[in-house]
Amino acid sequence: MHSKGVTFVKILWFTFVNLKLGHPMEQYQNFKEKSVQGRYVTMESLAKEWLPKHDSLHWDTIGASVDGEKILGLKIGNGPTKVLMWSQMHGNESTTTKALLDFVNYLVSGETHARHLLQNCTLMMVPILNPDGAIAYTRVNANQVDLNRDAKDRSQPESRALRKLFDSFKPHYCFNLHGQRTLFSAGSVAKPATVSFLSPARDPERSVNVTRKLAMQLIVAMNQRLQQYIPGQVGRYDDGFNDNCVGDSFQMLDVPTILFEAGHYPNDYEREQTRYYIFLSLLEAVSVIADNKVEDHPFDAYLEIPENDKLFFDVLILNAHKLQDKIENGEKVGIRFVETLINQKIEFIPEIVEVGKLSGHFGHTTFDASKNTDLERMEEQGLNTLVLNINN
Numbered sequence: 001m002h003s004k005g006v007t008f009v010k011i012l013w014f015t016f017v018n019l020k021l022g023h024p025m026e027q028y029q030n031f032k033e034k035s036v037q038g039r040y041v042t043m044e045s046l047a048k049e050w051l052p053k054h055d056s057l058h059w060d061t062i063g064a065s066v067d068g069e070k071i072l073g074l075k076i077g078n079g080p081t082k083v084l085m086w087s088q089m090h091g092n093e094s095t096t097t098k099a100l101l102d103f104v105n106y107l108v109s110g111e112t113h114a115r116h117l118l119q120n121c122t123l124m125m126v127p128i129l130n131p132d133g134a135i136a137y138t139r140v141n142a143n144q145v146d147l148n149r150d151a152k153d154r155s156q157p158e159s160r161a162l163r164k165l166f167d168s169f170k171p172h173y174c175f176n177l178h179g180q181r182t183l184f185s186a187g188s189v190a191k192p193a194t195v196s197f198l199s200p201a202r203d204p205e206r207s208v209n210v211t212r213k214l215a216m217q218l219i220v221a222m223n224q225r226l227q228q229y230i231p232g233q234v235g236r237y238d239d240g241f242n243d244n245c246v247g248d249s250f251q252m253l254d255v256p257t258i259l260f261e262a263g264h265y266p267n268d269y270e271r272e273q274t275r276y277y278i279f280l281s282l283l284e285a286v287s288v289i290a291d292n293k294v295e296d297h298p299f300d301a302y303l304e305i306p307e308n309d310k311l312f313f314d315v316l317i318l319n320a321h322k323l324q325d326k327i328e329n330g331e332k333v334g335i336r337f338v339e340t341l342i343n344q345k346i347e348f349i350p351e352i353v354e355v356g357k358l359s360g361h362f363g364h365t366t367f368d369a370s371k372n373t374d375l376e377r378m379e380e381q382g383l384n385t386l387v388l389n390i391n392n
């Protein structure tokens with residue numbers, strides 16, 4: 001009788017979790033933090049609605065930035081397994097921050113599965129590690145230092161704050177949350193790397209020990225989940241060793257650390273769709289950790305995830321010689337958007353970066369300058385003038 005009851009509860013629970021994770025888009029809308037959207041995300045954006053809403057949670061000021069902005073950490077959950085995550089170490093990489101806000105909303109929602117996660121894990125989350133870079137919309141901090149190349153020297157207050165938190169919290173897992181540019185393809189195919197992962201190396205030989213393996217297994221779990229939503233759009237970064245990178249340095253200290261990279265989804269320059277896939281990744285990873293199922297995943301499946309390539313332009317123009325006689329027949333024009341902060345908003349300013357055969361490259365948008373309909377659309381986006389002014 002007892003075991004039947006347990007089985008019944010188990011089936012009910014798994015059904016629930018599968019429902020939760022299998023069709024989460026509808027529910028996700030309930031947790032999505034609507035007060036924070038788009039690419040420009042600062043502490044001020046969080047302070048409008050999200051921070052006050054969660055005022056009663058356990059907040060720590062873990063340090064201050066170069067310009068004296070507070071760096072906040074949120075501790076949530078009572079479980080034995082500790083996970084440390086930090087986002088926006090690069091100030092202009094805000095997508096994972098948005099997903100983190102949504103994930104916190106979910107965790108405190110009182111949902112059965114969310115409560116289960118908090119009973120089994122203690123999470124320490126830093127939504128914006130580089131608040132000055134967030135304000136300026138730069139990768140670097142206010143001293144122009146890339147914090148992800150400062151793990152060894154820790155010359156910057158933000159780097160010291162993260163390391164101090166790492167030392168005091170003593171995490172079992174670390175999530176290093178970043179965003180990547182639109183140029184990355186998941187392998188050498190016309191699929192954008194919407195989400196990328198890396199289990200960083202811990203030595204120049206890039207050896208795979210238990211720590212690195214756990215990070216790989218967790219990535220395999222997230223990849224399995226993501227393939228249901230964005231098949232072929234998950235990539236893997238190469239694992240060249242650099243002990244000045246935070247991920248490598250924490251991995252060296254025997255804490256499985258995962259690099260997350262939020263990337264491009266078609267027509268989603270505001271990264272609101274990718275935000276959802278990062279939310280799903282966080283939910284999956286923490287669920288697997290909470291259930292003690294990390295090691296159930298085959299680590300070698302990690303190597304089957306395609307390695308990222310740089311094959312995308314934002315815009316690719318075919319037959320550009322029709323517009324500009326300096327361009328030869330058969331050559332293409334590759335355009336990338338420069339993300340520019342204008343009046344508290346990110347504008348995407350087109351810039352020609354390459355003219356040539358560009359074989360094996362793709363465009364998130366492709367225009368054919370021999371077609372009038374395409375020329376009209378190019379004109380609307382100011383691309384014709386750009387092509388006409390080449391070399392001028």
Ligand SMILES: [Zn+2]
Binds near residue numbers: 090
């Ligand atoms: Zn980054």
